[in-house]
Amino acid sequence: MSILAKLRIIASIVREGDPYELITHIANHIYSSEQCYVLRRDLSQPLTPRPTAKIPITVRRLEPRDMPQIIAERPTGLLLGVIRSRLRQCYVALTKDGEVCYLQWIIPPEERARLRRIRFRDMYAFDDDTVMLEFAYTFKRFRGLGIMGAALADIAEENRKARWAVTYVDRENVASLRGCRSAGFFPHMLRLDKWRFLHLTQSIQSPGPLEDFWSAPLNPRTEEKPPSQKRVV
Numbered sequence: 001m002s003i004l005a006k007l008r009i010i011a012s013i014v015r016e017g018d019p020y021e022l023i024t025h026i027a028n029h030i031y032s033s034e035q036c037y038v039l040r041r042d043l044s045q046p047l048t049p050r051p052t053a054k055i056p057i058t059v060r061r062l063e064p065r066d067m068p069q070i071i072a073e074r075p076t077g078l079l080l081g082v083i084r085s086r087l088r089q090c091y092v093a094l095t096k097d098g099e100v101c102y103l104q105w106i107i108p109p110e111e112r113a114r115l116r117r118i119r120f121r122d123m124y125a126f127d128d129d130t131v132m133l134e135f136a137y138t139f140k141r142f143r144g145l146g147i148m149g150a151a152l153a154d155i156a157e158e159n160r161k162a163r164w165a166v167t168y169v170d171r172e173n174v175a176s177l178r179g180c181r182s183a184g185f186f187p188h189m190l191r192l193d194k195w196r197f198l199h200l201t202q203s204i205q206s207p208g209p210l211e212d213f214w215s216a217p218l219n220p221r222t223e224e225k226p227p228s229q230k231r232v233v
Helices: 003-013 019-030 064-073 078-084 109-116 147-155 174-182
Strands: 031-042 057-061 090-095 100-107 130-138 164-170 186-196 199-205
Touching: 019 031, 019 186, 031 174, 057 147, 064 078, 064 100, 078 130, 090 147, 100 109, 100 147, 109 130, 130 147, 147 174, 164 174
Parallel strands: 130 164
Antiparallel strands: 031 164, 031 186, 057 090, 090 100, 100 130, 186 199
């Protein structure tokens, strides 16, 4: 992909007007090195124990009436850019009072081309029998309540045809990794990303050795911890 095409994509996903987010994206694409887990869950196997949040939540498809709450939470930046890109199958988690507390996209194989217009990294383990979970976001006032794991577990099961679900999480984002673990995901690959002046080099290797929490006994309460700063992945 040409540098001009990459710049257009970077601009398109932050076109809602957040200058800090745009600067961060450009800086990361000029020079950065990251490790990212490719996490996978076998949807043919029942999830036991099943994670539960510390507050009651329900999961459903995004509806137009949810937009005011989302805009109030994130009035600019990536999330609105993804919503307005018309990437389908966004799900939200709601509290018993109808407040949106979490959102995430589940992306079937037929949406891969649309996703590539937003994410131009190679998509490992995203096969024809697989769905991808992307662009997770927990609303700030609901963090630390175990919502991610419980919501992710339900959203991953929305596509009845898929055998596998995959998601990508930065290895340093321990809060999200714990949430994914409670939702039945486990490291499948480790992706290495190197950006050098808008040129991306990617490679894949074995995910081991793993952090201790991957082998620790699983508590039915999702293990997501309050992060100092949670970012969209």
